Amino acid sequence: MRYLRKLASAVFSPVPVSRDRALGISERLSALTTLSSSLEYLHQRKQLDPGGLNDWDIMKKSPESKNLFIRRVSGAVAGKHVTLALHASRAAVSAGLLLPGNSRLRGAGSLFLGATTCLLAARHRYGTDGSDQVATLVQGATGLARLSTSPQTKDAFLWYVALQANLSYAASGWVKLIGERWRDASALPGVMRTRTYGSEGVYRLTQRYPRTSKYLQHGVLAMECLFPVVYLAGGRLTRPFLASAVGFHVANGFVMGLGRFMTAFPSLHPMVAYTTVPASHPAVAGRDDRAVKAAAVLLAAGVALSAAVAVQRRAAVLEGWPTSRKFVTRHGNELMYETGGAEFSEEPVLVFCAGLASTSEHFSWITERFVNETEHAVVSYARAGYGGSLRRTTVPYELAESVDDLEDLVRGVVPVDRRVVLVGHSLGGELIRRAAARLGDRVAGLVYLDPAHPAELQRSERQSKGAKDLRDTIAHASLYLRLGTGVLMSRPDWLDRLPKAYRERVFAQYTDARLWKAGKREWEAVEKEFRAFDGRIDPIGAPGLIIAAQQTVDQDPEQLLLYNELAHAHQDQGEHDGQGEDGGLGGLGGLGGLGGLGGIKVVEGSDHDSLLTNAPHAHRAADLIAEFLGSVRGAGVRQEEHVRQERREGVER
Template identity: 70%
Template sequence: MKRTPEAKSVSLRKVADVVSGKKVTLALHATRAAVSVGMLLPGKSRWRGAGSLFLSGTNCLLQARHRYGTDGSDQVANLVQSVTGVARLAKKPETQDALLWYIGIQATMSYAISGWVKLVGDKWRDGTALPGVMRTRTYGSEPVYRLTQRYPKTSKAVQHTTLAMECLFPLVYAAGGRFTRPFLAAAGSFHVANGFIMGLGRFMTAFPAMHPMVAYTTGPKDHPAVTGRDDRAAKAAALLLAGGIAASAVVAAQRRAVVLEGWPTSRKVVTRHGNELMYETGGPESDAPVLVFCAGLASTSEHFAWITEWFAHGSDHAVVSYARAGYAGSRRGSKAPYELAESVDDLEDLVRAVVPENRKVVLVGHSLGGELIRRVAERMPERLAGLVYLDPSHPAELQRSDRQRAGAKDLRVTLTHVARYVQLGTGVLMSRPGWVDRLPPAYREKVFAQYTDARLWTAGKREWLAVEKEFTEFTGAIGPLTTPALIIAAQQTVDQDPEQFLLYNELARVHQSQGERGAVEVIEGADHDSMLTEARYAHHAARLMAEFLAAECQHDGADTVAAHEGGAER
């Protein structure tokens, strides 16, 4: 619990330690119960304001131990208690009105945003959401589920009515408040039904606690109950909303510029499909093979930063990293429907254009990038010194792995939703993932700019639809490859999905057809992403790659000597 976000502050942890003792906790709960009873008694004194603040404050104190406050009902209860407590203690009516407007706006947002988010999902539109929820063990109800199956049209009508109520809830502020009672009645009935059917009893009391504020702020100004109401808070909220939208547009434009600009050393190459690929090179000039890195789905070339830096500054190998069409500063010029073969063509064109013909190439692919480099290896084995797969995709994984198959649909939905939301300018609201700050410092801001830009998610969605189609239709086995290979797997990947480890070994055997030149190594503790983004795991992978390259160089040297001796004998 001390690792939770709210416990980062040392002072807050000290307070939590004090209130987490058994006697103190029991005393706080007993006092809360007494104050709650007092709040139910008649009266309008300022003591009620103090009681509301006490309840919300102690709830926050106890959250570190009891974890209350993480559900919507707890958040709403805290919001209402805190704001109404301050409003009761405020002396100026203008301050009270501003606080009541705040809750009214929050209530409207809670319904409207929830409705529009549901509307994006297929299940709420096609009417399968309610039966699906009723089948769950946590929130389900067998009698209600049977009713949804017996009367599917009624079930669908109930879902669409709920959607309409939530999406259109802001209309309570239209028509002089004439829509207030119907909407509040519908919302209240919704919470009562959820309380009895789904067991969400606290929702039944928490959300309707905001309804009086909605009624107060939507009433016409000539109504006796709202005479003299100060509405400046609503105007200020509208102004802040407009300012927020404008600011998000500016931030999105700035981040898009950073994404498209690339690095000072970035270069571009145009492929046979008219796609313009941005790439970077680095490392010493030598005869050692050049490492070309191919990133995974909805990923960035900078994900390889720990490994590329390790090779560029600590080995004889030069490195090339690039962004596929649609990612970063790479642009997709092709008008044809996307297929994985397009990215395979692009990678082949990049290698032939960027790496001199007298230099051997080692292709390094992570996740989907692993499948792409395998397909390239089938086309140009004469140019390759080796392949390095980092937790690679396998064309049979959706058929043989239950875990991969179960996650396929969720991934498609996630990519679709995120791409759509970010296109609307919500990238400014995205929190900074922890893995971004585990990359080398010089790469973090550019990676975060890509992560919050719609281009990455749109390209990821386009690629995943092609992957899902081709992997689902895959039949047969992968053909043998003469190029030596190293497969590096993350321990958490193979632990959570043993079938994936079997697929990795099958891939290794594909490369062993010409001798024992394929291997699988596992990085302990790493997961699919941290094997690249965390320095300790990435450096471990780099060392395994270096050992593999050194062994292959010796192997090639032995082959060269044997060929020379054979020629001399002849």
């Protein structure tokens, strides 16, 4: 029993590390990480040659080099000989830092290593990883601590690294916990089956001992999620947690080939050990813990700022544009919509229906074109839950609800003497198809912009595989934004390709959890209904035009076949209705099939999103829509002439 008490005391006791010792261990481990990194690049120097993984002519086009200043600074060291000389000097400095000593020059060496890692980051897009980032963080903090003569300043830097370590583990753990694969214990076998990080032997072990594999994965989750509890119980949990973390990184090094992980992340641990020792312990006598209070104040300020920004953005989203209006549907949903263009023209009104997790402003290049240059009026709206539109109904969501809302909107805001052309992008294409059957003769035509097809999840392997990733992305975004992280959301590149007047409002919508909550609700309904689709599209009694993005049909040939079927649904209606019992032409739908209206057009160079957000692609789509509208107008004139001719012939007979 006495030995068990000794063992428990040894395991559950603080790690008495002094300030200087914590600094020394951390800087040596981080130096070992950099030494390994530079030796790898020196050994693989052929990758710097033209055509290699780190060819600068290719690297300078990467997102990391988009900033002109970064590109110029990186370009200054991009020459092969300069790059190799930097790595050689880094290796020499790293080796020097492994030697004993407490000189302030060690601080300069650590700062040199961290600075050159940043300098070479854009140069080495391939080969850098989280271990290099951790080493840079530690080297920056230990370097500045070494150069300082103030114990309080040193402690502030040590606390900074310790807090970063807690954030790193806890954030990683909670993100894993949100993912389904870690909860159902399929993550480890999945990784072990990959070519890059996998291990056939370990994968076979996970299949042979699934329960052990499950316990192991859940143990990693528990260690990461609960890492901050090392500061509880007077430091008695420090040894178990640090030992578990070291074991995790060593396993990563041997099994996944991430050798630098074995030194990079453990370089954080001495700071954790130093800061978890009770302040009364002689090893940390005089430790300054004010950094914790400062961090708490900064965290509180950050939370307050995040909440204020979220409230301001939500208010802007709900307010809408100065010209926005509201319409209440049969479900009680309040739809916000905007109108523009020729109010008293006889031309059909274009009604735009956006895609999943998208905004009505995505159509701005196209709608502005029609408002400013044609006689067509335009109506664009946000579905319930998006933008300033409110979902009031409490019944479980089905796609039919959005179809009902669209039908009500058309009947309620478009004058009864004017027909409509429904324009839908992505999921909006499926919604307008269903609404067209409800609206009947009110519909003059349909325009599908890279539309969803109800059979795509059954027949397109690419779409089916991407469905889960999309579901996870939307769910995670919805959760994170509800937690107030919208202020941290980066501005997507596509947003700055929209007309300038729309960018801030669109960004406000994308940082608002309401958009992602609505997208999550819709995607769940899409998956359920699309996977149960019986494979038959009913004939559509109006001409239709499908505008496809080139990358969509190039990357997924099945998608083009689906588009063909959708186009035939319009033609089939024409072939069915186009020939009446008296041998004459039928309605406008018949002309869609027999008169050559619509069909499929491809916008070269575009993808699913840039079809709308890229000005040249959107303008090309607008041109195709205008041509289609001209054909619809001509077909209507021909139909009227045909009817008049039949009447004259009837009178003569």
